[in-house]
Amino acid sequence: MVPPSALDVRSTTDTQIATFSDKLSVNGVAARRSKAPRIAGGIAAHASSDMFKSPGHGKPKAKRWDHRLSEESLARQPSSLKGAAKYLTIPGLISLGGGLPSSQYFPLEHIDIKVPVPPHFSEQETKESGVVKRIGKHDIAEGKSIYDIHVALNYGQSTGSAQMLRFITEHTEIVHHPPYKDWQCSMTVGNTSALDIAYRMFCTRGDCILTEEFTFSSAAETARPMGVQCIGVKMDEQGLLPSHLDSIISNWDSAAHNGAPKPWLLYTVPSGQNPTGATQSKQRRRDIYRMAQKHDIYILEDEPYFFLQMQPYTGPNAPDVPPPSSHSAFIDALVPSLLSMDIDGRVMRLDSFSKVIAPGMRLGWITASEQIIERFVRHSETCTQTPSGPSQLIMFKLLEETWGHAGYLDWLINIRLEYTKRRDNICYACEEYLPREVASWNPPMAGMFHWIKIDWRKHPSKEGKSMLEIEDEIFHAAIERGTLISKGSWFRAETGNPGDDMFFRTTFAAAPADQVAEAIERFGTALRAVFHLEAANGHGQ
């Protein structure tokens, strides 16, 4: 419960972090595993990242966050029933304790999946050269695997299975090398659920939290019914501005916010932010982290689009940048995460398979300090309980037993190049079809979204239409011409504060390339009609 002191701000240079002797790489996984406990393959077996990660000699331990946890989170007790599990290790013991059904009544003999083999990742290649992998009911007993239907379809731990937790922990270490000692991971049923739990762990009705001024609408919609209001931090093309973050906190007027205390929880999407597509640079992240240290802020780093970081944008007439030449070159090409700078353990990072494998898996994971993971797992035990067994089985068979860490990085490089093509395609279409008189944008460096600013003050309205009225006019003019795009105002963090500027969000993730170009052309036509501009180059109506 000790409040932090300004004297207690830690700092670590790149050099210091680099000297930690145990930076795990793909090639080091086998050696690391040889020192880890064997995965026994029991039902609902306890597991922790500590079993699988490097020891982290010389790294500092995370700070304590007792003063930031909610009454709800602090009140959580371990389950008596789960406490009895410690007796299960007694040889010869017969348990009539836990109410687990017998797997003899699981009506599944096996599951086969057909999946691609690196580097032949396309749908057509998967059909032609993919491999079929079998998941049997009793593969563990038969010595065929360390994970099977018998285990995955019974109850499990809220951390996720040991089998998947190992892969995720190693992957996290390979990519982020968290610079403190007692970090851990827990699986989740996706970032939406993880965020709901995180808010309830940290927030109390009446609190305010900090977010980008335009934010993932679901993140705000999750907070508001809890009585938690978002305070929007101003942004530029690199996302949120640390100077404005500083200003909000330094000048906090509690009375103007219904008595809310100074906010100290920051929700941020550093890469390919939804909806703006902004990606924080390395220096911007360092500045944000430094500001978090100054004001004792805890950070929720939501990173579904981290691996949708793309190749640099070179424009339609310049050659493409060559793809990363190795796994380490690929990792080095990614902007480092806040987790990778987190010397204090003040970051809960939310990762998801939704954007890089499939959203319907409902699988993700968080990384945070041991204290925070423990509270998160206690919470999960009484809500989501454990991620889906079939989802975990399929992901394990794919990531662990088919691809391995190297193959998964190959897949992520493939996704990077695919999204680069999609991003380039929408940018080319914007350059060709949108009227530069009113529309401007930055080519996104990551994510699924292209954010288009509209200079609404050029609207020829005689009646003095408001910005929101003009936004609505453009939205419907686009629909009339056959294009659905999202209004920027839907993403305003602060309800009732429309801001000064108008934006539209488009996504290049879903529609095929020719349809994206067609939709942008229609949007351009709509803009020209609304703003009474002449049709350019024969395009438009």
Next chain:
Amino acid sequence: MVPPSALDVRSTTDTQIATFSDKLSVNGVAARRSKAPRIAGGIAAHASSDMFKSPGHGKPKAKRWDHRLSEESLARQPSSLKGAAKYLTIPGLISLGGGLPSSQYFPLEHIDIKVPVPPHFSEQETKESGVVKRIGKHDIAEGKSIYDIHVALNYGQSTGSAQMLRFITEHTEIVHHPPYKDWQCSMTVGNTSALDIAYRMFCTRGDCILTEEFTFSSAAETARPMGVQCIGVKMDEQGLLPSHLDSIISNWDSAAHNGAPKPWLLYTVPSGQNPTGATQSKQRRRDIYRMAQKHDIYILEDEPYFFLQMQPYTGPNAPDVPPPSSHSAFIDALVPSLLSMDIDGRVMRLDSFSKVIAPGMRLGWITASEQIIERFVRHSETCTQTPSGPSQLIMFKLLEETWGHAGYLDWLINIRLEYTKRRDNICYACEEYLPREVASWNPPMAGMFHWIKIDWRKHPSKEGKSMLEIEDEIFHAAIERGTLISKGSWFRAETGNPGDDMFFRTTFAAAPADQVAEAIERFGTALRAVFHLEAANGHGQ
């Protein structure tokens, strides 16, 4: 917000309910579907039980529960982004709206499952005569199915997929025939999650809720950190006593409960209650429902063990009761649910596949009035979001495309008979090995649990040990002899109130029959040692 009036208590006789003309049976499903909308198979397509259920002509509408919903639940708004989905039906529209990834990047070509064919359900039969069913990536486009990887692995609705929602809605109607008009279902990621959401929909910090005096420990552990205390209703062998429920509410002393208002939310497990194994009779359920009407109570009917209702217990020396001769005889043999009596729409029923298919599926569903389902779905959208796609795909392929409703009922009859054997086995072992001088029990009619009462006052302690000390002594005496059982005190609804009687919970669901008998024999030996009883019939140490 109108408070209910005692004059407004509805009643419906069996005869009245039976005269509703549209009681759906397995054989009526095909005709019902011929009148339902076609399932189009789009990504994240909206669906509602209203599309799939009988029209319910002449049935009353559910009451409104605005006065019972929490501030959190009432504050939930529909998402702006999801509101834009209505434009997607415009022909020729290209959407750059929603951030859905393209299925071309889902690395799965197909999933095959091998499953049993009725009536050959055993593991050995499944191996020998099971069928292999293929789930393709683009089965919908190829005309092979109405559900595929392309749809199930993308984002989905919080109700669950239309494909699974149809099956669940029909199944619910076939089994329960809810007697009001505007009931609906929504899928869940299991009853633990559904209960967490339900508490947050109905409760506010400082509230008290009503539960059985011994209750599912996770149900109490979910409530307590929210600041919601459980008030235990006394039980007999048929579960909670309506007279005590009446007494608690009629004599409520708010000051004695930190100012909590009179409780009006009842959490109950009517069939094979955890931990007591008690099953409420039909008359008991009617009396509980009548009491709920009297006090304007809303009921959470948690029924994971509903289909673990077993054949009548006849003892070791009498012939077994013949199994149900038909699907309708099977359904008639089940004690009717509170949902089936719910003329007011005051019940949220929680169903789960965990105990009858597999817990790792993390799939269940709730049934409640349209108003409650709508609030539940809004809540789910910002936490669990949607159940696992692989889980839904496998269940759809099994239930809908392999078994159908008839085959699923065959499976449930099979489960009934299997659990009957397991229940009989543990009861025979108790009759043989437990000392009747101190141990007593009722053979359970449903569920996974056998609840053994211990007459602790016969303990020979000279030091005047407390009940909890003697419970702990017995618990450890059993562990020393190689049997793990659960202490009854772990399940007390009211923390700090140990009650007057001592119980232990055993489960017959998990261990093989010979091990269950061995474990009970060891427990008998432990009891004899603790109570200084002579070894019976040469058994024991």
